[in-house]
Amino acid sequence: MRARLLEACVELLVERGYAGTTTTLVSERAGVSRGAQLHHFPTKADLVVAAVEHVMTERGIALDEAARSLGHPGTRAVLELLADHVTSSVFTAALELWVAARTDADLLAAVAPLEAKTGRETHRVTVELLGADESVPGVRELVQATLDLMRGLALATTLGDDDRRRERILDQWAATLDQTLGRTA
């Protein structure tokens, strides 16, 4: 029942945005009574933060598994994996949450630790996938820049950016990373 509520909530965040995601709509879509929903999640903030956390955790596990299945991928394949990761509906739901939290102090208090944790996890997986040596000066910053680039591309995608542009940018970024990190793809 909890999982049904969380998944319905993420769907609604993607379809209708934060303002359009009411607790009534969530309970209807999940087929859960209002009483049961309020028992699990007393406020809308409790519900949406738990929903995004739930899906981010699942996506983190999926990213880890995809990483393992790739073995030692080339840089371009790593970037493709990361780009898919951030252009998923989870990113869209998280974006709604981030923007709403910007002007809602209670929501921000709940979202900030979640964001920090997710950021650390994604960074760790990226370092592993790229086989990057962060003891070399500048390497840590390049990995961070790569993740910030992904976030920028994901934002552009929600605004209707085209995939071919993204592909060309990732091609070039992979070449630049390989050159700078001294790897061959």
Place this chain on the structure above:
Amino acid sequence: MRARLLEACVELLVERGYAGTTTTLVSERAGVSRGAQLHHFPTKADLVVAAVEHVMTERGIALDEAARSLGHPGTRAVLELLADHVTSSVFTAALELWVAARTDADLLAAVAPLEAKTGRETHRVTVELLGADESVPGVRELVQATLDLMRGLALATTLGDDDRRRERILDQWAATLDQTLGRTA
């Protein structure tokens, strides 16, 4: 009067977000009657799109002027200028508009051309500032990646990212760009 309405609207987008920006609040803050406001802007969408366009145009002019005053800046100075450009309150207001437009077809129809125009302008100024030669394969994509990185950093900033992290990333990216574009800072 029109300019007062537009500036009040941008302030409210930054302070309260899209959902919290009501046309009543805008007319109150601008000290303009409801009738006069409705004459200029019949709907909330008309008002917010015009407001963000107004400020983006002003910021575009400011970027152009800053670019001219720098003469031939080093890559790091260019990145600083761009980062300041996207972490301003205009970016925040635009972010609110983009996210609201994602789930509002009418708003999206108005925002998409504005976004495309702003993107082209910023790209043009960046190429000029970096002295980049886009006829060289990969250079156009590097400039695009630089702007997407800026957008990602700006998004992180609205979530409370710290300035020092941003500075280190920009340092490293400037070094990488110089190396890849074959320039010396």
